[in-house]
């Protein structure tokens with residue numbers, strides 16, 4: 001008979017194995033300890049690390065503390081105050097619940113726990129080494145809890161070897177504390193590394209204040225706020241028009257019920273929202289907070305609780321996508337101010353060097369051609385014939401009844417076009433002032449969103465050319481077109497090698513006019529040639545869509561009929577992101593009624 005080979009693992013070894021999942025590096029310890037402090041209702045949390053946390057991680061809180069008995073229990077495996085019954089698992093409202101962190105950490109370090117409950121006369125101090133309790137005694141201690149973890153992995157050299165340099169570990173800790181601080185604005189945080197204070201955030205009244213403490217002034221972020229179907233989304237995300245003509249790149253902090261998570265559903269919704277708005281999304285900075293009823297999200301998916309599972313992922317996806325879309329569409333149109341010299345001469349910029357944006361509205365001198373809408377040479381129904389005393393809203397309703405029922409978006413008041421300036425800008429008015437719209441970028445924005453919208457449901461309408469078009473292109477560009485055949489086809493292009501230096505275009509998207517076809521294909525070839533190898537298909541489609549929209553749009557110097565102007569403004573109004581083009585250029589600038597009245601000394 002063979003001797004039995006199966007043996008029950010010692011508690012210490014079992015804890016070390018669990019530690020393999022929970023404790024990867026100093027930052028994981030900081031995460032577990034800070035989450036415990038938050039669960040204990042702390043209002044101030046101080047984190048200290050030395051040598052990137054390898055020598056020391058200390059977390060001090062002013063939370064509820066532990067009684068002597070609880071302090072002993074807290075170090076045992078599967079001991080927790082946060083759940084009791086299996087039903088509790090279905091609606092978890094605390095950050096912790098597994099009862100694993102303290103025993104796991106204690107099994108791979110030297111741990112000191114000092115704690116005192118609110119109002120108790122004495123505190124408790126427990127020392128543990130490699131998972132074995134070394135001493136327990138009564139001590140004087142501040143109210144709250146301090147945990148000190150020293151010599152991480154001193155007894156597991158294999159794990160110690162995987163730690164990065166002190167600097168790299170400090171960076172991880174600092175990122176993590178920043179994220180936790182962002183997730184809990186009402187709690188004060190400090191982070192100290194050796195002699196350096198890396199972070200200091202007193203308790204803040206709002207998320208906006210906390211963002212300011214952490215990242216200073218962020219006018220390149222827009223606020224998100226939406227609540228639908230029991231899901232609430234708040235936060236701040238990169239605006240479409242960042243400093244580099246596109247949303248700023250940066251960290252993506254996602255919180256579900258106060259817990260920082262990585263979640264593919266949410267990540268996808270973010271990409272989706274940005275991809276219908278801009279071609280420069282890549283990795284936009286977002287700080288998003290979801291509140292979901294605890295019984296509709298499962299947090300018990302992953303040992304480090306970094307992932308969650310939603311009961312209704314597509315609902316969450318939709319609410320997040322809409323929340324972002326609405327927020328991104330809300331960027332206000334930039335305002336311009338007038339500088340008028342009494343007597344009507346050319347505008348002078350008092351003491352300014354270089355022309356201010358206002359000069360675009362400077363005195364319309366000799367060559368500048370205004371086209372009053374009613375007298376447009378190409379005819380068409382005069383739009384303003386009814387006179388201005390009629391409310392503008394009614395006027396526009398008269399021209400295009402559907403205009404008024406559009407969904408609320410950035411440009412949510414109907415704009416009445418008066419005419420074109422230099423055949424390039426549409427001049428329009430509404431009750432709030434005068435708007436100048438770049439006709440090309442406005443139309444481009446409209447078409448881009450239409451194209452992206454249709455792509456999500458299938459492919460774009462294509463039109464076959466009666467005589468295929470033959471275009472000569474450099475080899476690299478021919479290659480680029482060939483390599484992206486399927487993507488081009490989804491947008492309605494049919495392009496094939498024609499031998500020699502040529503490609504043959506047999507079909508193109510219906511929305512691109514024949515006249516613009518060759519230019520569009522040349523631009524696409526260059527664009528796709530410049531695209532990073534291995535770009536995601538989404539990215540490729542977005543690029544093609546942007547180039548297609550650009551070439552299908554009316555150009556600068558195109559004379560527009562009144563109907564076309566009304567159409568563009570009308571569509572722009574339905575467009576979610578009407579104030580910037582997909583490349584981040586402004587679509588519209590406004591001269592407010594207030595500014596005009598001020599200049600004419602009417603207020």
Ligand SMILES: Nc1ncnc2c1ncn2[C@@H]1O[C@H](COP(=O)(O)OP(=O)(O)O)[C@@H](O)[C@H]1O
Pocket residue numbers: 032036037040061063064065066074075079080081082095096097098099100101102103144145
């Ligand atoms: N900073 C703290 N303040 C008060 N109680 C704490 C603190 N840290 C841990 N505890 C107590 O110790 C228990 C075990 O902690 P832990 O091992 O992290 O498991 P969990 O957080 O999953 O319950 C907690 O349930 C809590 O009751």
Ligand SMILES: [Mg+2]
Pocket residue numbers: 032035036095096097099101102
């Ligand atoms: Mg915990």
